[in-house]
Amino acid sequence: MRNTGRTRTKVLPTRAGAALALMLALALAPQGAGATAFSPFAQGVAEAAGAEAAIAAFYRTRNYAPLWTTAADAPRRAALFAALDRAQSHGLPAARYDAAGLRTQIAAIRTERDRARAEVALSRAFLAYATDVASGATEPRKIDAGIVREIIRPDPAVTLAAFASSDPAAFVRALPPAAPEYAQLMKAGLDLRRAAASGAWGPRITAESLKPGASGEAVVQLRDRLVAMGYLGRSATQDFDASVQKAVQAFQLDHGLTPDGIAGAATIEEINRAPEERLQSVIAAMERLRWMNGVELGERHIWVNLPDFTARIVDHGKVTFETVSVVGMNQGDRRTPEFSDQMEYMVINPTWHVPRSITVKEYLPMLQKNPNAVGHLNVVDRSGRVVNRGAVNFAQYSARTFPFEIKQPPSNSNALGLVKFMFPNQYNIYLHDTPSKSLFEKEIRAFSHGCIRLGKPFDFAYALLAAQTDDPVGEFKRHLNTGVETSVSLAEPVPVHLVYYTAWPTPKGRIEFRRDIYGRDAAIFDALEAAGVALGLEEG
Structure with missing residues (x-):
């Protein structure tokens, strides 16, 4: 034409x-x-x-x-x-x-x-x-x-x-995003919409706590919600029996709870969450995956999911190493940021160079009250010399004018432990060992000033070094035993992704949920809702 x-x-x-x-x-x-x-x-x-x-x-x-x-x-x-x-x-x-x-x-x-x-x-x-x-x-x-x-x-x-x-x-x-997790989250969203629209999960559990051996209406409520969420087969029991206990444990594992099989206050709180709440987590996770679309994860990469309190090494799509972690506490600038970078080296027997923010906010007030406070730390001048505390009037300095650095030399009690893993970044965030081992036993592990503490730092080091030496344990310990601060470069830098997913699929397709420790996912959903996102429950 x-x-x-x-x-x-x-x-x-x-x-x-x-x-x-x-x-x-x-x-x-x-x-x-x-x-x-x-x-x-x-x-x-x-x-x-x-x-x-x-x-x-x-x-x-x-x-x-x-x-x-x-x-x-x-x-x-x-x-x-x-x-x-x-x-x-x-x-x-x-x-x-x-x-x-x-x-x-x-x-x-x-x-x-x-x-x-x-x-x-x-x-x-x-x-x-x-x-x-x-x-x-x-x-x-x-x-x-x-x-x-x-x-x-x-x-x-x-x-x-x-x-x-x-x-x-x-x-x-x-x-x-082509990531398989995106399609899995999308399917989970559709299932949650149906559950929310139909009320399939049933009434909330009215008891504050339930233990094996209990019976009655609250146990029936617990049983019905576990059945509706796919953790328990059809059952007519009114007793908290072995099958219910096993289902509670499976739920706890999927939700970052201690898998003791007891429906305590934290477990009941999570079981009582409505499908609409879970749907919001799924929608936030999909938005986060879209933000990461185009980012090269790397055939080998490190995946640190902050609300999951874990650090993993992933090789060709499979987790080859995993350890529990401690992340930044839920306070101001102590919350661990989310970003991606490249891990370049590890430091064995590290010196702790106390960040300026910690120095002036926490240690300067102590030194002003007592010059001999925090005696395990060195006060160092601009020339790198340890100063005589008795010769310094710390009261004359403010947070802005304090002219010294504070350092902790290598030792078993060093705040960084015996190894740190570096991916240099403007936020001064890294992964490291810690002498405070008891924190890894807690369910919610948000206690640091922002860096990520590892439960198995030596094993993490061995896993990284295994890519470049036939004797990773021996190589690591050779440097460790000197007691001297030593940097060991990674032959191939490893991408590091600090992420925040409160909803994430397992390899088998089940969605695991975690608590929104920093409130970030709630803020994401609020922003999406303000942009016009609706839960779409009428689709159910």
Whole structure:
């Protein structure tokens, strides 16, 4: 068809007439290479896209050929609307893309300028959806100062051009994260929506605590919720018997609780959480995965999930080492931040260089009261010399003017223990040993000033060194036994990912949940909700 740019349609007042007018418009619309630069369609596109440089440039480079609004573009429209109609299942703000409004706008096309405005509106909605589903619908740093992850946003011009030359349905399917966990979380979200809509989990447990041997209505409530959540087969028991105890233990393992089989206060609190609450955790986890989309995890990498209090080494997708951890306490700047970096070396028999914030907030007031306080630490001047505390009037200094550093030399009692693992970063965060071993026995392990303490630091070191020596234990101990601070480089730097997932799939597909220790996931869901995300319980 020759492209004249002068297609006209008859205005019909009825809904049926509007549909017929649309069919005529699509059938007679410019095809092939596109509209001329002076056609009403081209002018309309230029005007509608004027404030959006990427969209405007895209249409200029294709001589204003339409992408959405001809009969030949039907597969693209279908792929886009199919995606927008499923946006809610991704935990995305469906209202932002306004699929219903787009459909109405298309149905109301009467002139070439109407078609141009619809064309740009479709491109705008496509880019909004593509950006959100590929890299997140929110900005993490605006949600919480501790989420300092760098987001890889798709280039809108590149995205439009790639879509234009691709199979539409396949392109749209490939936009979300390809990580298998994303699909598992999405499925879990659908299941939770159904449970919430139907009330399938039943009433809350009214007892404060239940132990094996108990019986009665509260045990029935416990039994029914465990059955509904898939931890117990169908049962008519009213007793807290061995089967119920085993189900409680399985629940506890999946929720980061001590697996003692007793439904104490913490366990009942977690069992009583509504499916809507769990759904919010799943939606937050999906957003976090979108933020990490495009980040190369590394064939070997270290995965530290803060609310799970674990550090893992992952090789080719499988966990090859795991240890419990202690993370930053839930106070101000002591919360451990979230980011990715590269572990470059370990320091055996480390000196603790006390961070300036700890020095002036905690130790300076002690020294001002008693110069001999914290005697296990050295006060060091700018030349690196240990100062005579008795010769210093610490009261004359403020947090701003204090001229000294505080260090702790290598020893078994060193705050960093006997080894630290370094991935140099502006936040001064690293992984390390600790003499405070008793903290690893606690259920919630948020006690540090921000760094991550490891329950098995030596084994962690051996696992890292095994990639570069046949005798990792001997290599490590050779340096350790000197008692001298020694840096050992990793032959290949290992990516480190400090993450925060309160909902995460196991290899078998079950979703594990953790407590939101810093309140970050609640803040993420609030931000998503403000952007237009809805739980979508009507889908159940």
